Amino acid sequence: MLGSKLDILKPEWLDVVFNDRNKAYGAYDLRKSNPKNTTKALVIGIAVFVFILSFQTILNFISGFIPKATEKVKITNVVLQPPPPIDKTKPPPPPPEPPKPKVDQVKFPPPVVKPDNEVKEQPPTVKELEVADPGQKTVKGDPNADIKIDEPVGNSDVKQVTEEDPNKIFTAVEQEPTFAGGIEKFYAFLRNNIHYPAVAKENNVQGKVFVSFVVEKDGSLTDIKVVRSLGSGTDEEAMRVLRNSPKWKPGIQNGRPVRVAYTMPISFTLQTDDQ
Structure with missing residues (x-):
């Protein structure tokens, strides 16, 4: 138990x-x-x-x-009325009148070479242009009107002109930029100012360094870059000389100076007496 x-x-x-x-x-x-x-x-x-x-x-x-409840969709036929007929005899409404200029405007006809007896419209006199601006038609000015640069005045057919980008860089222009005295003078400047790098001289490095730069509107050189390198200090020396270059004559496009991209080789050659 x-x-x-x-x-x-x-x-x-x-x-x-x-x-x-x-x-x-x-x-x-x-x-x-x-x-x-x-x-x-x-x-x-x-x-x-x-x-x-x-x-x-x-x-x-x-x-x-x-079973799921089904939603009833009611379909209604809508009859669209046809558009009203176009009355071709009725002229379209005139365009809105542009705002009045702040200063009086006198009509200045385009110059056309004709004999004096065939001239119908006389150009405005110098006295009239002293108190009024030339335009496509004569318009009375409104001294209380606001000045709006972006809107045409006096004629609704005048179109606004958009200027090209002033900082655009051209690769081809009507008149290429040049060094003062010509390209031979520029090569003479390079020969007189290039210091052959000691490393390149010691290793007998010779050849061409291809560089690109931008000739500005004032003739100065900017955005200097090495396109094809030679090495051993030659790239840095080529860029240094270009930074110290005198100003060029800028490139011309449509009668005004513009920024132009330029590419050129700079040669590094050892003389016989230096070897």
């Missing part, structure tokens, strides 16, 4: 514990129904847990059998 394993939770022990005691007390009923209540609670808990996990699946399954 003592060596056997005792299970005090067996129902047989319940009567031994409550022998000669008040079994009508709630503790006896609780102990007696405890296994049944525990099993019931476990089953209910598992069922609730499984239901929660499968709720969405059940909902999707049920919704597949429920």
Whole structure:
């Protein structure tokens, strides 16, 4: 008996514990129904847990059998009225009159070479131009008008002129930029100012360094770059000499100076007495 394993939770022990005691007390009923209540609670808990996990699946399954309500679309035929006929005899409305200039404007006819007896319109006199501006027609000015640079005045047919980018770099122009005295003078300037790099002289490096630069409107050289390198300090020396170059005559396009891109080789040659 003592060596056997005792299970005090067996129902047989319940009567031994409550022998000669008040079994009508709630503790006896609780102990007696405890296994049944525990099993019931476990089953209910598992069922609730499984239901929660499968709720969405059940909902999707049920919704597949429920017919969806179809939205009724009402189609209405709309009859468009034809546009009114165009009256070709009626002239179009005139364009809006441009704003008046601030200063009086007198008509200045374009110059045409004709005999004096065939001249119908006389150009404005110098006295008239002292108090008025020349234009395509005579217009009385409005002293209270606002000055608008971007709008034509006096004639609605005048078109605004957009100027070309002043910083544009040209590669070909009507008149190429030149060094004062010609290209031979420029090569003479290079020969007199280039210092042969010691490393290049020691390694007998000879050849040409191709450089590009921009001749500005004032003739100065900017944006100096090496296009084809020779190395051993010759690239740096070529760029240094170009930075110290006197000003060139700028390139000309449409009668005005412009920025022009220029590319040229600078030769590095060792003389016989230097070797």
